[in-house]
Amino acid sequence: MAGSATFAFLLFQVPQISLNFQNLTKGNAAALFAVPWMGQLVCLLGNLSLLSYFAKKREVGAMIVQAxxxxxxxxxxxxxxxxxxxxxxxxxATAVAVGFGLILNFLNYNKLLSPQIWYLWEDVITVGGLAVLPQVMWSTFDTILPPSLVPGIGSTVVALSLVILRRLKKLSPDITSILSSVSAWTATLLFMWGPVAQIWTNYINPANIRGLSVSTILLAMIGNGLMLPRALFTRDLMWFTGASWGTLLQGWAILVTMYMNKCIPKPLFWGAGVGLAFWLGMMLATDAKVYSLSSPLSPLRELFFGRIPAKSD
Structure with a gap:
């Protein structure tokens, strides 16, 4: 099922790219301001970091989606x-980082990269993610918050210090373990912030919503939705969090803002909502059946709290 999501993600940005191209050729560059560049940037950095995460786990389908x-x-x-x-x-700067990231992930997956270089790359994406995320979160709300670089600078200093201390083996095992998972979770949070930025842009500037492609939003919802069963089945909380956020926020919530501003027809909006609800219900019921669980909600309980051992007689 996760492999099927690849087809949705292959087409995901195509409608938006096509709409942007049409607006650019017509001299309507202002329409592209409907798409917040910071939201797209954090999604890109999230995709790049998650690519490294899934490459390490050798989840080919998820790797292709992120690439x-x-x-x-x-x-x-x-x-x-x-x-x-x-x-x-x-x-x-982003293009350079993307180029390096794709090459390093390709080499690492094919076991052509030394572990030392890969560890260095993991440190880079850890520091980069922790530096970019707080700054972008602050800058997203620049209409109500004063301009400031303090969030980015502060988080960069903290992240760099932690990475250096880990290299020098000055951190306790518990903190080292937490820091090792920070990179993947930061990638997920970066990916998750993209739709938040888009929803905020739609709220403060509804006149530009027509610059968004409905097809792109629907494909985001479908693609992430198709990833959910695999993420739930493997009990990968981070993967499930990112995919569910993409389904509900990047897809459904943005559709809500477009519907409220009369940019999509009512049958499409409600049809998408009913289809999504049916899919989520079927996913939970199927997973519960596969694992012989008593309730459709039991898979979520196991996902968040771990498997509960069966009681002995």
Whole structure:
């Protein structure tokens, strides 16, 4: 099922890329401001970090999904740069990071990369993720918060210090273990912040919502939804968190904002909602049946709290 999601993600950004291209060729660059570049950037960085996570776990289907997300989101960012929405220097730095990331992940998956270089890359994405996320979260609400670089600088100093102390083996085993999982969770949080930025942009500037592609939003909901059964079946909390957030926020919640502003027809909106509810219910029921659990909600309990051993007679 996770492999089927690849097809949805292959097409995911295509409608948005096509719409952006049409607006650019017509000289309507302002329409591209409906897509927040910071939201797309954090999604891209999240995809890149999750690619490393799944490459390490050798989950091929999930790797392909993340790699496709990296490439297509990079195209969207290029279009936003051409429209004047995204600063050129930020795009150039992002493109360099993406190039290195794709090459290193390819080499590591094929066992052509030394462990030392891979560990260095993991440190880079840990520091980068922890540095970018707080700054982007602050900057998203720049209409109500004062401009500041303190969140980014502060989190960079903390992250860099922790990584250096880990390299010097000055951290306790518990903190080292937590830090090892921070990179993957930061990647998930980066990915999760993208739809939050989009929803906020839709709220403060509803006039530009028509610059969004409904097809892209639907494909985001479908693609993430198709990943959910595999994430639940493997009891991977981080994967399930990212996929469910993508389904409900990147898909359904953005559709709600578009419906409220009369950008999508009522049958499409309610049809998508009913279909999503049916899919989630079927996923829980099927997983409970496979694991011989007593309730459709038991898979979620196991996901968050671990498997509960059967009582002995």
């Amino acid at each position: 496709v997300g990296v490439v297509t989101t990079s195209v969207v960012l290029l279009q936003l740069t051409l429209a004047g929405s995204m600063p050129s220097l930020v795009f150039i």
